[in-house]
Amino acid sequence: TLTVTGSINIDHVIRLPQFPRPGETLTGNDYRIVPGGKGANQAVAAARAGAVTQLVACVGEDPMAASLVAGFAADGINTSAIDTVAGVNTGVALIQVNDTGENTIALAAGANAALTPERLQSHASALHCKQLLLQLEIPLETNLAAARLARAEGARVVLNPAPAQALPAELLALVDLITPNETEAERLTGVAVNDEAGAAAAARALHQQGIATVIITLGARGVWLSEQGHGRRIPGFAVKAVDTTAAGDTFNGALVAALQRGQALEPAVRFAQAAAALSVTRPGAQTSVPYRAEIEALLEQ
């Protein structure tokens, strides 16, 4: 199994001509409620990319939670380790997008904060997996506990260190493969990633923390792939971007799915970049995540 431990959010997305100032009320021109949360997005991406996937996560008691979980099951995800937490709401992201495509995001962790190390223990069997994929929208101690449990069972631990934050050496030492974007790589290492030299230096700093494989995603420019002592850029796919929400999540889910079926790192990166490129041509988070057949069709073009 490929196990994803992480967040589930309900994204409320409102499009406005510009952001309201403090105290101001502005009417937007479009509003949508879409399933999101990095854990959920990455699990959906892995499942649609063809991997047998389990999601360890929490939702609240609100009416939307059941339909979210039913959606994951419809994608073929094992939902048996998704807990419903009494007395809280499912995680929420209030997203404003302005006419130039910038966004502001206000998050409420809700049930995601209830995914504690103790709760994780009750799902320990889910961590007997081949690969564990983590992000940073659940408590840090839970990620540490998950990485320890999975590592002890011989799993590969993959960390997408998003949203950007500095991390303890203790967690980084448990990671086999890390996938920061440019901002996240700079936050982790203090090295600005503005060009390939910066990416190489940031990757070296992460190798020094004990991480064998570093993939820094560079948006439309592709990725910097670095294995101990050897780094190179792998370009992405040229597409017309309409909404880059969840590009990183799609990349991560598809990457681990390809690795899960035994692909080597470089072809797995190409598969993941094809998946992410397809996702940026479509609006929304989980709504934009492609399926394996579409990804393979793009790769064969």
Ligand code: ADP
């Ligand atoms: P994040 O969404 O986490 O900030 P990136 O912006 O680096 O991550 O995007 C992740 C991956 O998605 C990139 O490495 C690339 O393969 C793909 N991608 C992102 N933006 C584009 C784009 N405009 N065109 C093609 N591929 C893209």
